[in-house]
Amino acid sequence: MTTVRETTTPELHTQELPQKERMTQETVTDRLERVSAAAYRIRHHALNMGEVQGQGYVGQALGAADMLAAVYADQLRYRAEDPHWEGRDRFLLSTGHYAIGHYAALAEAGIVPVSELETYGSDDSRLPMSGMSTYTPGMEISGGSLGHGLTIAVGMALGLRYQGSSARIYNFLSDGELDEGSTWEAAMGAHHHQLGNLTAMVDINALQADGKTDTVLRTEPITEKWEAAGWYTQRVDGNDMAALLAAFDNAAAQAATSGRPSVILCDTKVGRGVPLLEEREKAHFMRIEEHEWQLCREQLTAGYEGKASA
Template sequence: MSELTANLRSNVSLARRAWGIRRKALQMGEVQGQGYVGQALGVADVLATSYFHALNLRADDPEWEGRDRFLLSIGHYAIALYAALIEAGVLPEDEIGTYGMDDSRMPMSGMASYTPGMEITGGSLGHGLGIAVGMALGLKAKGGDQFVYNLMSDGELGEGSTWEAVMSATQHRLSNLICIVDFNNQQADGPTRDALAVGAEAPKWEAFGWHAQEVDGNDLDALVAAFDGARNCPDAKPRVIICNTKMCKGVPFLEEREITHFVRVEPDEWTRALDILDEEVPA
């Protein structure tokens, strides 16, 4: 483990890291007056656990060969990943005000060519896990001990390419692959559970030969246990963590409104949301 990786796992609590990710995502959303902040608030605990507990990386060398790879299959979640990368020190905090601007390193949809720490360009959904399978195969062939993490959405469970990748990972016994599913029950066409037949998600993945866990994605203790369980699983099989998250988590007045795939925040509500976060800053 690098010294910088160890420093990321300092005595700053995961709760404080998740708070920081939420706050930075809201600040970026305020710059443009829009953004997928509902997803960012919901997945902040998952990202905090990923970057400040699970991943091996070097903040000052995002292309370090020994790093674990973190793939963002859901490109429109870029605002959330930028917040995590800023919190981790990979991106400087003074770039928050450039979010979505011309020539920014933080475009509104994630692009690997623009952003340090962004491993893939996310656009059409359903491709991230297939790319992760290829990366995991390559690292395994090179004899490396790195893990490949792929964060994908529940909507991607309706993509055929996802299940082709699932079967490929099983076939190649990719024990260095950890898939994280953000299950917030929202996609562009409405609630995920109304779009295609879903349910019994962990048993479904297990039937495909994966080590599967399903957890409350806003419970940091449960996430730490699940990430540790995935990384330390002794079986030569790929691993998945299904994280049930709540859209807009941490900002009650946004949590309570009718939730859709794209949560609209009124101009006067950005400051209100930030003030609510600042009322209870974790230790």
């Protein structure tokens, strides 16, 4: 079977206007279709990168692709040609092992060339398997040990406020990070300082390295805990793009009136979009056979095209 790999560079959509102003230029349907298409391409990029190594955190990238697309294709202000632009919004990836998904989003945003994704995890590559801010354009922090991302996000959001900046901070966390006490200290600090310029996203895929999250350390009821910490809290299906976009809109609206930090709790499925991988055991770090990669791409495309034509 001939392998078909998508390598077309997406249209460069540098975003400098606030999201509310950009929304006035398109219909709700157009917006949903545009961001959903970005999520499809992010998934496709992640599969192509995973094939380079034959294994990796592909399942997380597929599950979180809708979250990443909602941020990079709809929310974030950035300049693709100038990743260090002072007026940019900051996206902080706490979960360094999700870097494969983040690289796919950076490529979709035009910050990293699509052609460079072929170097993923290779010697001298700017795209190591775990995210490193010193290597990759657009990677704000090095997310190795979990539990530090929100702490950094709080300090960064506070610093931007002192500078009089309108930039926002978006922090991506995993449900496993909720095991860490530092996460909850940071959550209380964000409420104390009324950091309305901070939005956290938690990928709740119910899985971590040592097993299912509810067997490692039960953190439910998660919604009530974030609310008790003083955050504006929403819980949505993280693989439902319409629900995600509505949640981000709600977060932005309340931040303008209350000044509270926001958290969007996103229930996702590991391997989303590729049925072959959605039901695979030992999904935290997937090993995928050589002959399966093209099948994965075909299933992804069939599912996306099926939804588009429905």
